[in-house]
Amino acid sequence: MIADQLGLHVSTVSRVLHAKPGEGLRAASSPTVERVRKLADELGYQRNPHAMSLRTQRSNLIGVLVPRLSDVVLATIYEGIEEAAAAQGLSTFVTNTRDLPDVQRARTEMVLGRRVDGMIFGDAHADTGFLDEVAARGVPFTLVNRRAGRHPAVVCDDRLGGRMAAEHLLGLGHEDVAIVAGEPYASTGIDRTSGFVERFREAGLPIPEHRIVHSRFDARGGHEGAERLLATGPLPSAIFVVNDFGAIGTIGALRDHGLRVGADIAVVGFNDTPLAAELPVPLTSVRSPMHEMGRRGLHQLVRVLEGEQGETELLRPELIIRASSDPELYAALKLKRLAGLGILDGTSPPPGRV
Amino acid sequence: MIADQLGLHVSTVSRVLHAKPGEGLRAASSPTVERVRKLADELGYQRNPHAMSLRTQRSNLIGVLVPRLSDVVLATIYEGIEEAAAAQGLSTFVTNTRDLPDVQRARTEMVLGRRVDGMIFGDAHADTGFLDEVAARGVPFTLVNRRAGRHPAVVCDDRLGGRMAAEHLLGLGHEDVAIVAGEPYASTGIDRTSGFVERFREAGLPIPEHRIVHSRFDARGGHEGAERLLATGPLPSAIFVVNDFGAIGTIGALRDHGLRVGADIAVVGFNDTPLAAELPVPLTSVRSPMHEMGRRGLHQLVRVLEGEQGETELLRPELIIRASSDPELYAALKLKRLAGLGILDGTSPPPGRV
DNA sequence: CTCCGTTACCCAAACGTTTGCGCCAAACGT
DNA sequence: ACGTTTGGCGCAAACGTTTGGGTAACGGAG
Numbered sequence: 132m133i134a135d136q137l138g139l140h141v142s143t144v145s146r147v148l149h150a151k152p153g154e155g156l157r158a159a160s161s162p163t164v165e166r167v168r169k170l171a172d173e174l175g176y177q178r179n180p181h182a183m184s185l186r187t188q189r190s191n192l193i194g195v196l197v198p199r200l201s202d203v204v205l206a207t208i209y210e211g212i213e214e215a216a217a218a219q220g221l222s223t224f225v226t227n228t229r230d231l232p233d234v235q236r237a238r239t240e241m242v243l244g245r246r247v248d249g250m251i252f253g254d255a256h257a258d259t260g261f262l263d264e265v266a267a268r269g270v271p272f273t274l275v276n277r278r279a280g281r282h283p284a285v286v287c288d289d290r291l292g293g294r295m296a297a298e299h300l301l302g303l304g305h306e307d308v309a310i311v312a313g314e315p316y317a318s319t320g321i322d323r324t325s326g327f328v329e330r331f332r333e334a335g336l337p338i339p340e341h342r343i344v345h346s347r348f349d350a351r352g353g354h355e356g357a358e359r360l361l362a363t364g365p366l367p368s369a370i371f372v373v374n375d376f377g378a379i380g381t382i383g384a385l386r387d388h389g390l391r392v393g394a395d396i397a398v399v400g401f402n403d404t405p406l407a408a409e410l411p412v413p414l415t416s417v418r419s420p421m422h423e424m425g426r427r428g429l430h431q432l433v434r435v436l437e438g439e440q441g442e443t444e445l446l447r448p449e450l451i452i453r454a455s456s457d458p459e460l461y462a463a464l465k466l467k468r469l470a471g472l473g474i475l476d477g478t479s480p481p482p483g484r485v
Numbered sequence: 486m487i488a489d490q491l492g493l494h495v496s497t498v499s500r501v502l503h504a505k506p507g508e509g510l511r512a513a514s515s516p517t518v519e520r521v522r523k524l525a526d527e528l529g530y531q532r533n534p535h536a537m538s539l540r541t542q543r544s545n546l547i548g549v550l551v552p553r554l555s556d557v558v559l560a561t562i563y564e565g566i567e568e569a570a571a572a573q574g575l576s577t578f579v580t581n582t583r584d585l586p587d588v589q590r591a592r593t594e595m596v597l598g599r600r601v602d603g604m605i606f607g608d609a610h611a612d613t614g615f616l617d618e619v620a621a622r623g624v625p626f627t628l629v630n631r632r633a634g635r636h637p638a639v640v641c642d643d644r645l646g647g648r649m650a651a652e653h654l655l656g657l658g659h660e661d662v663a664i665v666a667g668e669p670y671a672s673t674g675i676d677r678t679s680g681f682v683e684r685f686r687e688a689g690l691p692i693p694e695h696r697i698v699h700s701r702f703d704a705r706g707g708h709e710g711a712e713r714l715l716a717t718g719p720l721p722s723a724i725f726v727v728n729d730f731g732a733i734g735t736i737g738a739l740r741d742h743g744l745r746v747g748a749d750i751a752v753v754g755f756n757d758t759p760l761a762a763e764l765p766v767p768l769t770s771v772r773s774p775m776h777e778m779g780r781r782g783l784h785q786l787v788r789v790l791e792g793e794q795g796e797t798e799l800l801r802p803e804l805i806i807r808a809s810s811d812p813e814l815y816a817a818l819k820l821k822r823l824a825g826l827g828i829l830d831g832t833s834p835p836p837g838r839v
Numbered sequence: 840c841t842c843c844g845t846t847a848c849c850c851a852a853a854c855g856t857t858t859g860c861g862c863c864a865a866a867c868g869t
Numbered sequence: 870a871c872g873t874t875t876g877g878c879g880c881a882a883a884c885g886t887t888t889g890g891g892t893a894a895c896g897g898a899g
Contacts, residue, residue, distance in 0.1 A: 188884075203560075213579075223578070356860090383767075854887090
């Protein structure tokens, strides 16, 4: 079409328009190149990706599987993936699997049916059967968020994160602690828990089995997990919840039991999602570089696509201490509240109408 | 390939494999059909979507633009879209625009370059210039989440939702209220605010300009919005925040000022995201059917693609009353806390160590 | 026996690229 | 002046489908 108008052959035009810098040498004479370029953007020409994919057997498409996009952690990781992909001229399909093996299988087939060049799994299960199959089929992929087996992955150093949380609580003198450990098939929960447990064991304070409960990763799950914890045995002095949403649910459960987070019991979450800081009692949380994880995950995949060997990356977590676990910060919060009520400075309280 | 092995022509095989129920009559004899089907799934044959798209000029691809996927509202809407799309054999590209007009433009071109069949915008701005252009180019699309101009959209009845919030607060005797109204270009914030304002005006209590502040939709934005509100004039007795995340930020700001939500001041949010119920003081919120909105948005688009005229749908919101605005529920919460502390039943308080 | 309708296929073009090969002419070396 | 290189481009096949238009064989009706 654009070739006809210029009396050139389509192959010439193709070379002019799509030759990569390095190999454009034998393309065409500079006047021709100019003419082609000019007409191309006059006509608003856009290469047809289907024709290209058909011919080259490369789609520049990446399939991404996550448990749930409505989990802000996965959504943020995906944002990182998508951003990096766009920068590389790649497009991404993302889809929810709800952590259900059947759905994982079905969606993987679906995505592969779309002829993606590679995949990124954010929903790996510790049981690696499925991923081994995928790998055996020669599908290039990397993992993010959760690791599994020896497959290349970009994850937070969850074990270290767990240790940091433990270190913090140990420093505050906690001896009887409990864990809401998330789903038993997720390396995130597993590693965070084991790091935490490990550190306490090293301190001579092994954490008994019944102090560890599993639960879903959403707020509801954290709520239920905490309920089970509260139903058995005496109240622990602190609870480590392996993700912030779970922590929020846990806080809800504690509230239902009339417990004040930060005063009656300490809570530490994981991920440092944007909400953590805004909670009525700000939540101590281990920050994981979610966005960065997505970006690196994609880059890792690109490398794998280029034939390199993927290798697992551990990203460094960071402990953010807030009032939910820190007595001093909690006291400061209290003080502010009293000030707000005018109790400390003698002014009258604001007109509470509720 | 599969044709060769059977000594059939590729066109015959194509007809056998891909004929839709209604038009499969002239396909082939039943023994042939059997043979083809059998070999097809022995070989794990999958139709090449690129070849198909190239030939038919239809990609079965939908492009979706949202402000941010890490906003749980948009993520949930997208989940609805994706679910419905998958059920229809469609795939979706989703991408963040961060509500930046330049990015919206760039990403739209990008998505269109992928030859999608249609688009869904979750990030429409009230200024319809851009969407008008897209429509003029003949791109089929629908809006979700936010409406704009006369373009077909599937949204929550936000005005009604605002009225519900107002009704609720009026019923509780609030007379001096304020609004954190979100971004000024988003119909969600605009409509929710105007419904709320309208209802108060009808009650003879017009809300003055300075009681309405705009802000970003994330927690940080809600925090800042509330700060500005608190900086000017006397404390209102209630604050309506047009989205839950903003409400959480607002609650954070109130906390910083030593105010107790539910006691010193009432807060009402919007969307009823899963966190609302789990907050230390559960948040009253107007529930919007986010998932359903996504599903319907996709169906609407499918109809548009089939040549029908799209028409805007308003989904019904529902008010969920919780302790952040309801004195009785708040009192009950208080009571529970006291019980938990053992003050009411004479048992000793749990061992608070923090 | 002819004619027609039906059944069960095949044929070939087309969708828009990419890419190895080859051709022509001009430039270059000797 | 005569090979040889090389720059500039055309040729054509191929990627895997879809689809309108055949055609051959067959059966039955007249």
